[in-house]
Amino acid sequence: MxxxxxxxxxxxxxxxxxxxxxxxxxxxxxxxxxxxxxxxAGISLSSxxxxxxxxxxxxxxxxxxxGEDVLIQSWIDADxxxxxxxxFAVTPPLVRVSNDEQQLLxxxxxxxxxxxxxESVMWLNVQEIPKASKTQNTLQxxxxxxxxxxxxxxxxxxEAYLAPATLKWRLVERGGKSLLVVNNPGLYHVSIAEITLxxxxxxxxxxxxxxxxxxxxxxxxLKHFTPGQSPNLLFRSINDYGAQxxxxxxxxxxAAVQASAIKDAS
Numbered sequence: 655m656x657x658x659x660x661x662x663x664x665x666x667x668x669x670x671x672x673x674x675x676x677x678x679x680x681x682x683x684x685x686x687x688x689x690x691x692x693x694x695a696g697i698s699l700s701s702x703x704x705x706x707x708x709x710x711x712x713x714x715x716x717x718x719x720x721g722e723d724v725l726i727q728s729w730i731d732a733d734x735x736x737x738x739x740x741x742f743a744v745t746p747p748l749v750r751v752s753n754d755e756q757q758l759l760x761x762x763x764x765x766x767x768x769x770x771x772x773e774s775v776m777w778l779n780v781q782e783i784p785k786a787s788k789t790q791n792t793l794q795x796x797x798x799x800x801x802x803x804x805x806x807x808x809x810x811x812x813e814a815y816l817a818p819a820t821l822k823w824r825l826v827e828r829g830g831k832s833l834l835v836v837n838n839p840g841l842y843h844v845s846i847a848e849i850t851l852x853x854x855x856x857x858x859x860x861x862x863x864x865x866x867x868x869x870x871x872x873x874x875x876l877k878h879f880t881p882g883q884s885p886n887l888l889f890r891s892i893n894d895y896g897a898q899x900x901x902x903x904x905x906x907x908x909a910a911v912q913a914s915a916i917k918d919a920s
Contacts, residue, residue, distance in 0.1 A: 696719055696721015696722065696724070696753075696782070697717055697718065697720075697721070697726065697780065697797070698717070698718050698720065698799075699715055699716070699717060699780060699801060700717075701715055701801070701896065702896040703801055703802045703803075703892075703894070704761065704778055704801060704803045705804045705894050706761060706803055706804065706805045706806065708768075708770075708807035711765075712760050712763065713760075713761050714758050714759060714760050715758075715759050715761070716756050716758055716759070717751060717756060717757045717758075717759060718755075718756045719752065720753070720754065721753065722753060722785065723750065723751070723752045723785060724750070724782050724783060724784055724785065725748060725749070725750050725751075725782075725783040726748070726749050726751050726757060726781070726782060726783070727780075727781045728744040728746075728747055728748075728759050728778065728781070729744055729747060729778075729779050730742040730744055730761065730776050730777065730803065731776065731777050731779065732777070733774075733775040733776055733777060740768075740776050741763060741764035741765075741767035741768060742762065742776065743761075743762050744759055744760070744761055744762075744778070745760050759778075759780070761778065761803065763805070768807065769807065771807075771810075771841070772807075772810070772842075772869075773804055773805065773807075773810070773814070773842045773843055774804075774805045775802055775803065775804055775805075775843055775867070776802070776805065777802060777803065778800070778802075779798055779799075779800050780798070780799045780800075780801075781797070782796060782797045782798070782799075783796050784796070804842075804843065804894075806842075810841050810842075811841070812841060814842045814894065815894070817843075817844050818844050818846075818889075818899065818901055819901065819913060819914065819915060820838070820912060821836055821837070821838055821840075821844060821866065821912065821913065822836070822910040823835070823887060823905060823911055823912070823913065824905070824907070824910040824911065825884065825906065825907045826873075827881040827907070830881070831875055831880075832875075832879050832880055832883065833873050833875055833876065834851070834874045834876055834887075835872070835874075836871065836872055838866040838867065838868055838871070840868055842868060843865055843866065844865070844891060845863075846863060846864045846866070846890065846891055847890045847891070847892050847898055848863070848889065848890045848898075849861060849864075849887070849889040850887075850889070851876070851879065851886070851887055851888075851905070852885055852888070853879065853883055853884070853886065856878050856879065856883075856885065858877060858878040858879060858885075860874040861874060881907070882907070884905050884906055884907065886902065886903070886904050886905070887902065887903050887904075887905050888900065888902045889901055889902075889913065899915060900915070900916040901913035902914065
């Protein structure tokens, strides 16, 4: 019996040692893959967003490569989870970009198929396909960058840079709680990077970031403010150049209000 027990203990210990050895090898291999993937992610785009003016047939963006020679695959897809085709093409759709070189990507509109009464949003995908590795048993990752494309049909009234100031904010009471409601009555999307509500020592961020489409309304339940309180609202909106503009307004329960731009001190 003692001999059998010793045998079982020895077998168990061997399994444990083998498990830890394989776990260590797996972790080291995974770390190597992550390092390798970081080393090959060498492409960058000239802008964080692309505005397509409907008065023109195309818009362009530049891809720069600071890493090894790679193939770049690019395409446009819809701003939804559904596999919906869009009347746009990217040329060249597949191109080789060498180290320290750049490539202009042209986004071309077919001319029909997009709404003409408001701005629309799509996604430009730029995927890096690294060269085949000469080392066996090496996993390579294809790094994809994805930015928004704002299509603005010709003839839209108003100016896009004024859109954040047209948002309508108000506080409503529902079920004993205070809700922040925002409505976009304009024709352009508004991208909010940061929002803060303050009143004395109270401070709350209802959400981290958000894009509000034309005609869209969103509601957020407040955790730290109760009905009857009217905090000050401060938010940052992302403009066409990727920079952030600041806006502020005193919220009200009685009527919707619109924020004003905060001028930077010169």
